[in-house]
Ligand code: TRP
């Protein structure tokens with residue numbers, strides 16, 4: 001029997017095209033996205049216009065970074081049959097909707113946005129006093145509302161933006177009649193992955209293990225990690241709870257974690273051996289991914305085809321939204 005009411009909810013995520021992905025990305029949002037692919041109608045897109053709003057002085061890497069990201073995402077298991085995978089700049093309707101939404105967005109909503117205030121204060125290396133950066137949340141609202149998404153998985157840092165999206169949707173509905181859904185945030189239970197220096201793993205901290213790293217680089221990076229500082233000699237008892245390396249064991253070992261803990265506590269293993277072992281486990285977990293990635297690197301035409309498919313699917317929906325919005329606003 002055909003289930004007529006089995007309409008899947010729309011889940012949408014925008015992703016900054018930061019280049020090759022690292023373990024921090026994997027254990028964050030992406031794993032959840034892949035796991036949920038069958039349960040939703042998924043939209044996953046790379047936000048190159050958002051990247052431009054902060055990188056406009058030096059934009060030359062955006063496109064290569066975007067392609068690297070797409071290759072990583074497909075190799076990880078984002079399935080183009082289940083997920084619309086596309087780039088923001090391929091959907092001109094998003095830009096048009098941004099314009100319609102900006103005319104109804106009060107300046108004060110953007111001025112009081114905490115992420116805006118924080119970034120203007122913290123990021124001194126770039127001139128972010130531009131209209132495009134100021135209206136970043138309006139573009140994000142258009143990303144979401146163009147397909148009338150139900151659910152948006154985000155990290156905590158993005159909650160203020162999602163709140164602005166909801167306010168804009170409400171204001172539009174109030175002014176022109178109900179049309180947009182107010183999208184709900186889905187807070188991801190992302191696992192915090194430390195970088196090689198113990199801070200949050202991030203490309204800009206230069207402490208990341210990339211999914212495409214070979215065994216030698218992974219080994220070198222793990223060897224550079226700080227362990228229990230009190231442990232000097234091989235037979236010294238260690239404290240795994242303060243050791244960065246042990247955090248990775250917790251992520252990568254399904255069972256037998258007590259043994260790893262005890263052999264350290266009892267001084268039965270040297271740190272170098274312990275590190276090389278986890279480097280091996282991390283590398284093994286990436287083998288299938290890396291094989292797939294190499295295939296795609298040699299078949300970039302296929303990657304473009306997937307982006308083209310995503311673009312066509314999403315533009316079709318977006319065109320309908322734009323026609324409706326023009327009608328609602330009285331300019332059709
Ligand atoms: N602002 C998000 C970030 O910096 C990226 C983003 C852009 C996004 N548009 C979106 C996320 C729409 C979710 C939905 O990470």
Ligand code: SF4
Nearest residue numbers: 227238243264271274
């Ligand atoms: Fe860390 Fe392993 Fe050394 Fe213990 S033996 S301190 S867990 S690297």
